[in-house]
Amino acid sequence: MQQLLAQHLRFTAVVAFNDMSAIGAIRALQDFGLRVPADVSVIGLDDIHVAAFNNPRLTTIRQPLTQMGRTAAQCALNRLLGSEPFREQITFEPELVVRESTQAVKSSVRASARESLAGLCCSLAEHHSSAMRRCEDRRGTKSN
Numbered sequence: 215m216q217q218l219l220a221q222h223l224r225f226t227a228v229v230a231f232n233d234m235s236a237i238g239a240i241r242a243l244q245d246f247g248l249r250v251p252a253d254v255s256v257i258g259l260d261d262i263h264v265a266a267f268n269n270p271r272l273t274t275i276r277q278p279l280t281q282m283g284r285t286a287a288q289c290a291l292n293r294l295l296g297s298e299p300f301r302e303q304i305t306f307e308p309e310l311v312v313r314e315s316t317q318a319v320k321s322s323v324r325a326s327a328r329e330s331l332a333g334l335c336c337s338l339a340e341h342h343s344s345a346m347r348r349c350e351d352r353r354g355t356k357s358n
Contacts, residue, residue, distance in 0.1 A: 216246075227319075230259065236257065237272060289304070
């Protein structure tokens with residue numbers, strides 16, 4: 215987060231891979247002088263207990279962990295007993311828990327962020343192309 219902030223790129227939201235990372239992102243944003251959610255919205259994943267007590271309270275995605283565990287155990291037992299074939303995919307419905315760390319983006323900010331995102335995408339595409347060329351040079355091949 216600190217590296218992203220140091221580049222002075224404009225963005226309107228952070229989606230963290232878990233709640234602890236989201237809480238750390240909020241702290242980094244606040245240390246940088248940005249307001250959550252007024253300047254940047256932040257969302258986490260897991261709905262850990264402390265998420266409801268963070269300042270601001272963290273918007274998160276709650277996964278049905280108990281249901282997932284029960285289903286996994288039942289599938290394992292069924293496989294051991296031979297009563298059920300292997301299931302390649304089992305889907306669980308997550309729940310969005312909206313708290314204080316997110317809000318709608320203002321239209322003026324949205325336009326500015328869209329321009330920054332376009333610039334970031336161009337930079338990433340250039341980096342990707344450069345990395346692909348280096349890889350091709352090492353292998354002596356060329357991709358289409």
